[in-house]
Amino acid sequence: MVLVICIALVPNLCFAHAAYNPYPKSQTINDVTTVPCTYFAWSEAYKNMGVELPMLGDAKGWYYGAKNLGYHVGPTVRENSIAVWDGATYGHVAYVTSYYEDPDNNAQYMVISHGGISYEGKPYAGTGIKRNDVRRAEVGSKTARGDTLLGYIYLDEPQSKLLASAEQVKPLYASCKHKFTEWVIVVDGECNEEGYKQRYCTKCRGYERELIDGTSHKFKKFTEFAYEGEEVVLNECEVCGTIVVGSIEEHEHRFTSWEVKRIPTMFEDGYSIRYCTYPDCNSAELLTMDATGIYPALFLIPIECIVCAILMWRFILWSKNNSSEFF
Numbered sequence: 001m002v003l004v005i006c007i008a009l010v011p012n013l014c015f016a017h018a019a020y021n022p023y024p025k026s027q028t029i030n031d032v033t034t035v036p037c038t039y040f041a042w043s044e045a046y047k048n049m050g051v052e053l054p055m056l057g058d059a060k061g062w063y064y065g066a067k068n069l070g071y072h073v074g075p076t077v078r079e080n081s082i083a084v085w086d087g088a089t090y091g092h093v094a095y096v097t098s099y100y101e102d103p104d105n106n107a108q109y110m111v112i113s114h115g116g117i118s119y120e121g122k123p124y125a126g127t128g129i130k131r132n133d134v135r136r137a138e139v140g141s142k143t144a145r146g147d148t149l150l151g152y153i154y155l156d157e158p159q160s161k162l163l164a165s166a167e168q169v170k171p172l173y174a175s176c177k178h179k180f181t182e183w184v185i186v187v188d189g190e191c192n193e194e195g196y197k198q199r200y201c202t203k204c205r206g207y208e209r210e211l212i213d214g215t216s217h218k219f220k221k222f223t224e225f226a227y228e229g230e231e232v233v234l235n236e237c238e239v240c241g242t243i244v245v246g247s248i249e250e251h252e253h254r255f256t257s258w259e260v261k262r263i264p265t266m267f268e269d270g271y272s273i274r275y276c277t278y279p280d281c282n283s284a285e286l287l288t289m290d291a292t293g294i295y296p297a298l299f300l301i302p303i304e305c306i307v308c309a310i311l312m313w314r315f316i317l318w319s320k321n322n323s324s325e326f327f
Contacts, residue, residue: 019046022055032118034128037093038062040115041082044095049080049155057171059084060091063150064171068209070160075151077110077137082155086174087147092116096152099137110137150174160211162187162194173204180208189214191240192255216253217242244283253283264289 023039038059045051056065063084067073077083077099085092094114101108113131117124124130135141141149166186172178178201189195189212198209217237235244253276264270270289 019052021046027116029116030118030121032121032123032128034118034123035115036128037114037116040113040129041093041095044113045082045155048095051155058090059093060086060150060174061171062091062093062153063174064206064208066153068163068169068171068207070163070166070211072154072157073151074154075139077108077152078154078156080155082153083110083112083135083137084150084153085143085147086150087143088145091174092143092147094133094135097132108137109134160194160196163196163209163211166196166209169198169207169209170205172201172206172208176201176204176206179203183210185212188212191215191217191237191242192253217244219244243286245286255285258287264291266292 021039021042023036023042025035025039026033027036038056041059042053045053053066053071054069056062062082063073077096079096079098081096083094083096092114094112096110096112099108099110112133112135113129114133115127115129117128117130117133135143136149139149139151143149181200181202183197183199185195185197186209187195192214194214195212196209197212198207200207217235218239219235219237233245236242237244255274255276258272258274260270260272262268262270269291272287272289274285274287276283
């Protein structure tokens with residue numbers, strides 16, 4: 001009964017998350033109204049890859065804006081990526097559906113879908129959306145109107161949690177002939193955890209950030225001890241205290257994602273584990289999670305449930321004391 005009351009009090013928990021496109025559905029440029037390239041590219045990224053991009057400003061700001069927020073970018077065309085051009089007033093973005101090589105012309109081409117297209121003073125196909133359009137795929141190549149291809153935003157790689165949670169900065173202005181400061185390391189990558197560096201343009205006053213791969217652990221000399229009659233090798237990192245089980249070979253570990261083996265309870269610690277995928281390496285990392293304790297665990301209970309439980313208990317006590325009134 002308490003559970004039913006809690007659900008009734010918190011109806012929003014029953015609704016699924018709905019994606020929000022931060023860009024307007026239409027734009028008017030030179031008296032031609034179309035579906036903007038930004039709105040369309042954002043929608044295609046979400047529809048095809050489930051990626052909800054943030055507000056990245058005008059199209060030409062997407063490349064460096066996405067890079068600074070931890071999305072992977074680069075100069076190589078891929079399917080299901082977003083191509084970004086600099087040029088004109090706003091630049092241009094398009095969703096890449098496929099690509100191919102043309103050995104006769106020694107060129108690479110991509111097939112794109114994009115919005116914001118006009119033809120003879122009218123929106124293309126009535127909406128301004130054009131599919132299966134073909135464009136050159138090499139970075140630096142130009143469109144018919146003179147836009148320059150900056151690169152691609154890759155939607156098939158996860159966003160960096162480090163940069164996603166970092167303090168936001170103004171991205172580079174794409175058309176600027178940048179005058180950069182030296183790279184400065186903001187978070188140093190260590191113990192297989194990524195870091196990042198950034199530099200500043202003194203002309204457009206924008207920032208560019210790049211991820212730094214984590215370094216290997218610095219293990220102490222391994223020790224051996226008996227565990228259930230079997231010799232086990234333990235290694236402890238001098239930097240982060242991570243314990244690795246198994247012999248340490250001379251290679252950089254490539255670990256799987258953390259797998260929760262035991263969830264911490266009020267009285268018992270929990271732990272997660274991940275394994276190195278390097279061939280013939282049996283190393284694993286353990287990550288312990290302290291028991292929650294009695295009082296911290298209470299904070300995990302929704303306040304509505306606590307209120308309902310108190311009200312239900314008061315009702316039970318009252319009904320016992322006044323049971324004669326029901327007969």
